[in-house]
Amino acid sequence: MYDQTVIQPLLLKYGAQLDKKFCECPYTKELDDGKYGQMKKARATGLELFREENIPLQVKEQELVASYNEIIGGLTAGWEREDRPYPYVVAQMDSPNRAVREAAWRSVQEARKSIKSKVAAMMDELVALRHQIAVNAGFENYRDYVFREKNREYTVEDCYNFHNAVERYVVPAWDRLARQLQGVLGVDAYRPWDVTPCTLSGAPFETVDQLMDGVEKMLYATDTYFGDKFKHMRERGLLDLDSRSGKAPGGFCDFLGYSNNTFVFANFSPSFFALIALLHEMGHAVNGYLQVRDEYEWADLRPEVAELYSHGMELLCLDKLGSFIATNHP
Ligand SMILES: [Zn+2]
Missing domain, CATH: 3.40.390 (Collagenase (Catalytic Domain))
Structure with missing residues (x-):
């Protein structure tokens, strides 16, 4: 809490001042672009997007990210009448035994369902917060803001094209692989717990x-x-x-x-x-x-x-x- 409420706001504030000092320094342009070009660009963008009134919003944003990680980190799932760490139960889906895989998959879905409303509420809050950060910095929405903030040289349009290409070429390839695995497993209906590692004789390691x-x-x-x-x-x-x-x-x-x-x-x-x-x-x-x-x-x-x-x-x-x-x- 001290880090989030005291240290982070100071870091954001002085980070912006350092960006300013760096960008205004006459020697900055003498730095080799091959080595420092990306840093120069990132600092100039940081300065351009910096808004004092966004500091408390960014602190709140980090708080939400931290509590999301806390929820996910503490997530457990039921296994053999006990609460086990979530990744432990996920790992049971590697089992060559189909019934074990199905039980693990169902337990994992139960665990996810148990935090669904909490996480969904946090996401809603995050969306509203990030929208406000973008508006304060003079953007229409967070998407446009974040493309600028991350110095993307590809566009929103490029992303849509990429999505379409995945749908057209990757999904059919994925389906072909799935049918192949279905054949190897010899099952009539291919289910979400029929995942590739289950064709191994067991987990590849114990310790x-x-x-x-x-x-x-x-x-x-x-x-x-x-x-x-x-x-x-x-x-x-x-x-x-x-x-x-x-x-x-x-x-x-x-x-x-x-x-x-x-x-x-x-x-x-x-x-x-x-x-x-x-x-x-x-x-x-x-x-x-x-x-x-x-x-x-x-x-x-x-x-x-x-x-x-x-x-x-x-x-x-x-x-x-x-x-x-x-x-x-x-
Ligand atoms: Zn990585």
Whole structure:
């Protein structure tokens, strides 16, 4: 609460003053565009969109985001007459046993239903708040504001075109894959709990150590640099992957500027998803180390660019899946 009500408003206010100082400084234009171009653009936009009256609204926005994470992080689902962390029950959907998968799916839907009205009310509040932030900054709506705020060089129209392309080409491909899986499983009706990992003989690992051993092997087999960075992070406790209650599902990677390290924080239950997610986060982590090495700025990396590295890492490593399975199921 202290962070949200005292520190964040000061950060927003002084952040804007720093943007102003930076933009007005005569030496700014001498900075190399290849290295600092994105930062220059981001700071100029930040200054252009800054409105003093938006500070309390932005603080409220962060408050809502924090309480959303709190609700999701504390979410539990019923499993074998007990309350278990949500990701644990999601992981049961990997089971080769169809009845177990269905029970897990139903329990997960129950859990989601239990927070639905609370989350929907928060979303309504967030929509109204963000609309006001946009109007205060001179925009008609939050969508137009946020395209500017994020310095997108693609347009709203490009997004609609992309959606249409997905509908036309990706959805049919997805349907073909689904029919293939339906054939493998030999089921008449293909249901939401019939997901790909259930064709494996079981979860690809049991303990976080097994997960790390297997991923280390896959990374080394792909590139020594990837493997070395993983080992470095593992030895320094920069991989916090255990499932604990109160930890939000999924994972993220952050950069620790003082020690020039990256840090992966995740809530993994034994599942195929966790394996893919760790490779994904290692894509972000390796990207972080490479940016420091090449003196590029981390903070202004945009999500749609950052995700190229993480999804790229998944694609680079997945052909070594066999070595992971062999490590844990000899
Ligand atoms: Zn990502």
